Amino acid sequence: MKAAMSGAVILLALAIGACRGPSPDPVGSRGETAGAQPVKQKPAVELPSGLVIKVRVQRALSTVRDRAGDKFEAILDESVIVDESEVLARGTRFTGHVTTSKSSGRLEGRAVLGVTLDSFETEGRQHAITTSSAQRMSEAHKKRNVEFIGGGTGVGALVGGLTGGAKGAGIGAAVGAGAGTAAAAATGKKDLEIPAETRLQFSLKESVKI
Secondary structure (H helix, E strand, O other), X not given: OHHHHHHHHHHHHHHHHHHHOOOOOOOOOOOOOOOOOOOOOOOOOEEOOOOEEEEEEOOOEEOOOOOOOOEEEXXXXXXXXXXXXXXXXXXXXXXXXXXXEEOOEOOEOOOEEEEEEEEEEEOOEEEEOOEOEEEEEOOXXXXXXXXXXXXXXXXXXXXXXXXXXXXXXXXXXXHHHHHHHHHHHHHHOOOOEEOOOXXXXXXXXXXXXX
């Protein structure tokens, strides 16, 4: 009798278990969170060699204050489009450095100021780049500066001759030449400045993936 009752209890328990069905896996039991979607990585985009980049410098650059190697910052002035899609938005931050900074000589040569871009930042990442240089050059010195020195020599000699003969003429010539040189030198040395917010254009020398 007892054996029959035990068998009935076992059969009843099996029947109840079958009605309930299989127990669900606990959340995370397979290393996954219920409803989680796989993260899709943004496909890499290539900025091609020759791509034109237009920026505005954030501070004034000058042959007086800046030397080759000095850093500067710039802001992208026009968004960069690749395959009809905006890759770099207007306002993207760039960094660059001065490549050449040279004042003109006294009464000769030209002042030269050159800059290039080194990198830009997007989505919290810094990307190194190699670009062409943007360069500014002063006008050549005017011939009148040299002529003024010669003129100063002649006037000095004339005044010296009237006041002290041959000896006075020699002294006057030296004084006149010195005065002419000083006056020309005061205005003869040329420097260059690229004012803040100046728009500069560069082109990529090598392609870069972002």
